[in-house]
Amino acid sequence: MSRSSTLQAADLSGPERSDAACPALPLQTMSFHSSFQAWADLRMRRIQALIDAHLPLPTATNPPLAEAMHYAAALGGKRIRPMLVWAAGECFDADPQAMDAAACAVELVHAYSLVHDDLPCMDNDVLRRGQPTTHVRFGEATALLAGDALQVRAFEVLTSNPQISACIQARLCALLAAAAGVRGMAGGQALDLAATGQVLDVGALSEMHRRKTGALLKASLLMGLACAEPGHLQAEERRRAEAVLDRYADAIGLAFQVVDDVLDASADSATLGKTAGKDAAQHKATFVTLLGLHAARDLARQLLGQALQALDTWSPARRQRAEPLAELARRIVTRSH
Ligand code: IPE
Ligand code: IPE
Numbered sequence: 001m002s003r004s005s006t007l008q009a010a011d012l013s014g015p016e017r018s019d020a021a022c023p024a025l026p027l028q029t030m031s032f033h034s035s036f037q038a039w040a041d042l043r044m045r046r047i048q049a050l051i052d053a054h055l056p057l058p059t060a061t062n063p064p065l066a067e068a069m070h071y072a073a074a075l076g077g078k079r080i081r082p083m084l085v086w087a088a089g090e091c092f093d094a095d096p097q098a099m100d101a102a103a104c105a106v107e108l109v110h111a112y113s114l115v116h117d118d119l120p121c122m123d124n125d126v127l128r129r130g131q132p133t134t135h136v137r138f139g140e141a142t143a144l145l146a147g148d149a150l151q152v153r154a155f156e157v158l159t160s161n162p163q164i165s166a167c168i169q170a171r172l173c174a175l176l177a178a179a180a181g182v183r184g185m186a187g188g189q190a191l192d193l194a195a196t197g198q199v200l201d202v203g204a205l206s207e208m209h210r211r212k213t214g215a216l217l218k219a220s221l222l223m224g225l226a227c228a229e230p231g232h233l234q235a236e237e238r239r240r241a242e243a244v245l246d247r248y249a250d251a252i253g254l255a256f257q258v259v260d261d262v263l264d265a266s267a268d269s270a271t272l273g274k275t276a277g278k279d280a281a282q283h284k285a286t287f288v289t290l291l292g293l294h295a296a297r298d299l300a301r302q303l304l305g306q307a308l309q310a311l312d313t314w315s316p317a318r319r320q321r322a323e324p325l326a327e328l329a330r331r332i333v334t335r336s337h
């Protein structure tokens, strides 16, 4: 459905509409695919359909809030967090409907975090995903509300499908809330603001990155695992899986923000789809300012090695199923935007 036709529609989205709009994703792991790209393309289409289905449709009578939510969440983005949900969950035969909800919810929270990150009171950025930031397009107040509404919509998505067990729903909500809150993304963003103009040591900078960016990435992986029904995964196996995903997530979570900092300092705005050089201009504390570009790139490569090593502790059969996790780690470190 094109955007112009959705603009004429008069209804609001809900679980019924999303079920109809999103036929189940076939459980296809790498062994059924010739390449990672085919795996990723299928899931890119899936997350787009889920987001479109779960967001309210703008109508002639509702305020621009619905349009701002769609603008912020549905147009572009690498969708790394949903990919991590599916890549982790599929290693453990997770419930496909629960993975859909988790993938969509974590991306909505991520989209909200970007809208607020760009606000004048935060990074004051004008470009995001190759287009004007939400507050530039819709005004600050609407952008603020769009962020708020995207965040709570995520929790509606996690709790609106009665076919997902209550136990899994509760665990998904707990993981996402913890990762988005004061001990995770929001707390990390506060550290980022407080660190502006300061020189942090490696420990303090790593902690800031772990919270502002790593927490949501780790939650994506643990949410994928949490979508596995207790009957499919014994307690001891789940505990061991969590430990591996934890180590993998620590490495890629830090690597993700190190690479973000490197790209901010070395790529151009057209490639990034966001304003290059902002960190230096705003005196942000980053790994580039602390270590320099060369050492920051080295650190990202070392972290990739650590992430892959964590997966290597799995059996050959599980490692084969974890190939999308390995490839996502490689892409997080070698990406150009
Ligand atoms: C950007 O995240 C913000 C950070 C956490 C560094 P992404 O690089 O995942 O942004 P999109 O979703 O692809 O636009
Ligand atoms: C923001 O980090 C991380 C979030 C929690 C959104 P940045 O401020 O470096 O992200 P970009 O570079 O604007 O995407």
Ligand code: MG
Residues within 6 Å of the ligand: 117, 123, 192
């Ligand atoms: Mg920021």
Ligand code: MG
Residues within 6 Å of the ligand: 117, 118, 123, 125
């Ligand atoms: Mg920013």
Ligand code: MG
Residues within 6 Å of the ligand: 260, 261, 264
């Ligand atoms: Mg950045």
